[in-house]
Amino acid sequence: MIILKNLTLSDGSIQDIRIDAGQIVEIGRIADSGTDCTDLIGLSGFVDPHTHLREPGFEASETVFSGSKAAAAGGYTAICAMANTEPVADNSTVIERVYDAGTEAGLCFVQPIGAVTKGLKGLELANIQDMSRSRAKVAMFSDDGMCVHDENLMRQALLEVKKFGGVVAQHAQEPSLTIGAQMNQGAVATELGLTGWPAIAEEQIIARDAQLAEETGSRLHICHLTTGGGVEVVRWAKAKGIQITAEVTPHHLLLTEDLVRTYDPVYKVNPPLRTADDNRALLAGLVDGTIDMLGTDHAPHSGEKKDCEWENAAFGMLGLESAASILHQVLIQSGAGDWALFENIISKRPAKLAGLNNHGFIKVGDQANITVFNPHERIGVAEMNQSKSNNNPYLGLEFIGRVQHTIYQGQYTMIDQLVRDQK
Amino acid sequence: MKHLISIRDLSRGSAVALLDSAQQLSQVNQRAVKSLPALRGKTVVNLFYENSTRTRISFEIAAKRLSADVINFDAQASSISKGESLKDTAQTLEALGAAAIIVRHPMSGAAHALANRGWVSASIINAGDGRHEHPTQALLDALTIRQLKLSGSDLTGVKVLIVGDLDHSRVARSNILLLSLLGATVSVAGPAELVPEGIAAMGAKVYKSFDEALAEQPDVVMMLRVQLERMQKNEDFTTRDYVKNWSLDQARLGQLGKETVIMHPGPMNRGLEISNQAANDPRSAVLRQVENGLAVRMAVLHRVLSGEVTN
Numbered sequence: 001m002i003i004l005k006n007l008t009l010s011d012g013s014i015q016d017i018r019i020d021a022g023q024i025v026e027i028g029r030i031a032d033s034g035t036d037c038t039d040l041i042g043l044s045g046f047v048d049p050h051t052h053l054r055e056p057g058f059e060a061s062e063t064v065f066s067g068s069k070a071a072a073a074g075g076y077t078a079i080c081a082m083a084n085t086e087p088v089a090d091n092s093t094v095i096e097r098v099y100d101a102g103t104e105a106g107l108c109f110v111q112p113i114g115a116v117t118k119g120l121k122g123l124e125l126a127n128i129q130d131m132s133r134s135r136a137k138v139a140m141f142s143d144d145g146m147c148v149h150d151e152n153l154m155r156q157a158l159l160e161v162k163k164f165g166g167v168v169a170q171h172a173q174e175p176s177l178t179i180g181a182q183m184n185q186g187a188v189a190t191e192l193g194l195t196g197w198p199a200i201a202e203e204q205i206i207a208r209d210a211q212l213a214e215e216t217g218s219r220l221h222i223c224h225l226t227t228g229g230g231v232e233v234v235r236w237a238k239a240k241g242i243q244i245t246a247e248v249t250p251h252h253l254l255l256t257e258d259l260v261r262t263y264d265p266v267y268k269v270n271p272p273l274r275t276a277d278d279n280r281a282l283l284a285g286l287v288d289g290t291i292d293m294l295g296t297d298h299a300p301h302s303g304e305k306k307d308c309e310w311e312n313a314a315f316g317m318l319g320l321e322s323a324a325s326i327l328h329q330v331l332i333q334s335g336a337g338d339w340a341l342f343e344n345i346i347s348k349r350p351a352k353l354a355g356l357n358n359h360g361f362i363k364v365g366d367q368a369n370i371t372v373f374n375p376h377e378r379i380g381v382a383e384m385n386q387s388k389s390n391n392n393p394y395l396g397l398e399f400i401g402r403v404q405h406t407i408y409q410g411q412y413t414m415i416d417q418l419v420r421d422q423k
Numbered sequence: 424m425k426h427l428i429s430i431r432d433l434s435r436g437s438a439v440a441l442l443d444s445a446q447q448l449s450q451v452n453q454r455a456v457k458s459l460p461a462l463r464g465k466t467v468v469n470l471f472y473e474n475s476t477r478t479r480i481s482f483e484i485a486a487k488r489l490s491a492d493v494i495n496f497d498a499q500a501s502s503i504s505k506g507e508s509l510k511d512t513a514q515t516l517e518a519l520g521a522a523a524i525i526v527r528h529p530m531s532g533a534a535h536a537l538a539n540r541g542w543v544s545a546s547i548i549n550a551g552d553g554r555h556e557h558p559t560q561a562l563l564d565a566l567t568i569r570q571l572k573l574s575g576s577d578l579t580g581v582k583v584l585i586v587g588d589l590d591h592s593r594v595a596r597s598n599i600l601l602l603s604l605l606g607a608t609v610s611v612a613g614p615a616e617l618v619p620e621g622i623a624a625m626g627a628k629v630y631k632s633f634d635e636a637l638a639e640q641p642d643v644v645m646m647l648r649v650q651l652e653r654m655q656k657n658e659d660f661t662t663r664d665y666v667k668n669w670s671l672d673q674a675r676l677g678q679l680g681k682e683t684v685i686m687h688p689g690p691m692n693r694g695l696e697i698s699n700q701a702a703n704d705p706r707s708a709v710l711r712q713v714e715n716g717l718a719v720r721m722a723v724l725h726r727v728l729s730g731e732v733t734n
Contacts, residue, residue, distance in 0.1 A: 194531050310532040
């Protein structure tokens with residue numbers, strides 16, 4: 001049994017919470033003693049709609065277990081694992097293998113995402129129905145890393161997921177406009193001599209897919225929005241009543257393309273870091289609800305994939321352990337939003353997106369998935385060390401605000417900033 | 424100065440000092456015995472991942488004139504074909520005693536990585552990385568302009584026009600940065616599809632036509648080599664259109680002033696970006712550029728390996 005005392009919830013109320021047998025059994029004033037949470041914020045457990053776990057296939061970079069530890073350290077009680085493993089998660093065998101490895105690790109709920117197309121090749125649909133009926137009950141499908149750029153295939157995928165109320169999560173990148181692209185297109189790319197990735201390559205796919213979602217009456221999710229223009233397109237689509245949601249990553253809220261001047265591949269990510277204007281437009285979109293949620297795009301890479309020339313380096317950066325601290329900085333510390341919005345962005349909306357009914361609530365009778373955030377204490381990058389990889393772009397930075405405790409299925413997976421290593 | 428990677432590494436003062444040093448060293452090249460003992464016992468490696476006979480030879484002769492031992496490492500023929508990383512190759516060369524590594528690489532930022540990632544402690548000289556920079560080319564161009572325009576220690580007041588395939592040109596990027604650092608007014612002109620977005624932010628005025636730019640009476644016209652080998656299939660390039668609009672042909676040659684300097688980094692595509700007449704014109708400084716390349720590379724090698732300026 002766990003009792004949390006004097007916890008401040010996102011509505012501002014101060015409560016005690018009793019957890020027993022995996023469930024929340026009491027919220028209110030509790031006479032018994034427990035863990036003191038004075039001045040700490042209690043939120044429904046964080047949910048990441050966009051994680052790369054690298055298992056099977058690339059276990060030197062991350063495993064389901066190490067990624068689950070990073071998730072617990074970051075306050076996550078559920079993570080959605082992208083399909084770009086080797087073999088690709090385009091069938092229920094691979095899906096269930098990842099799902100079972102998540103259950104085995106037991107540090108957070110691991111929800112596999114199914115591939116939209118076989119082998120992520122963009123040529124023919126994967127067996128989406130089969131994956132939705134698997135033990136993992138997949139509701140979200142994505143070729144993330146690759147764009148489903150063929151209109152007809154994208155339309156078929158939307159129709160396919162509509163049969164069971166699922167969603168297609170699109171990596172919006174028109175491939176013909178981004179051949180060899182290395183960083184944001186513009187003056188910095190020109191000076192550095194690196195091939196540019198233009199904003200239009202993202203914006204036109206979002207616009208096209210929004211129209212397809214409207215025409216099919218299906219659900220569309222946009223992965224890692226990066227451009228002010230992309231925010232405009234999603235705003236337009238939402239105003240039309242199209243069923244569209246969108247996510248933004250912590251790094252696209254905080255970092256800019258100027259970091260590429262170092263040619264350090266730790267800053268190489270796809271879609272690329274953009275401009276300070278884009279940072280501002282993304283935050284404004286997050287605050288006004290155009291962007292629904294934070295997705296970490298946690299993308300671990302072993303050392304040799306980054307310790308090389310920029311153009312030879314892999315795309316991607318770590319995100320799970322720093323995400324909440326960054327959201328705290330850009331949303332709460334800046335005064336742009338409150339804890340209720342914070343909880344919506346990092347827990348409630350992604351839980352709804354992925355169909356994770358046990359997540360996103362702090363309610364008596366519910367499974368106890370709770371994250372306790374300490375908005376006063378500092379965290380440095382050296383302390384973010386649960387992942388097997390160290391491609392962390394926040395080197396040298398320190399954030400105010402860090403996760404204090406993570407409770408998954410009524411058990412601490414992190415207590416007082418220490419991750420539990422075993423089940 | 425430990426490395427030379429980008430013109431951004433130089434101040435106006437350090438750039439002028441390098442030019443002065445090169446000017447002094449150029450006299451060595453006129454002597455009967457063309458060598459100095461400055462770098463005796465030091466090993467310099469030419470690490471070339473791209474074919475470039477002229478730049479490699481220029482660095483090789485420059486190092487030899489300073490009495491350094493020179494090793495030419497043709498990375499295309501060797502380890503790269505076995506999949507060895509740049510890091511491992513550089514560390515191997517350093518283990519063999521390289522004090523300086525001169526690197527030419529098809530990827531932008533490769534020299535920067537060698538200098539800054541903690542792989543090796545040798546001095547790194549960028550001999551051209553992708554589309555990024557070619558700083559010794561810009562220095563030799565600046566020295567050439569300074570000699571011919573007699574404009575004092577820097578290039579204040581000199582109007583330079585750079586024409587052609589700007590997108591693929593590391594020569595253009597280094598020159599825009601260096602010549603404007605030295606006080607010159609830099610303009611560029613080229614076909615729209617070969618003028619990269621935001622190039623003006625580096626310090627160049629952009630003209631949409633060669634003839635319009637020529638009407639401004641530049642003191643120097645620098646023609647860039649059309650890099651057909653780097654063009655993607657979506658860049659619809661036709662020789663006929665290019666020659667018509669962007670070649671320094673006989674008609675445009677006639678518009679140049681008597682003292683206008685014609686430059687080209689070489690190798691020239693005669694008949695494409697530069698006509699035979701322009702290449703042979705007495706105002707062409709192409710061979711002087713090659714000569715100055717030697718002096719500039721001697722100055723740079725001396726600076727990075729001795730830690731001092733020669734003047």
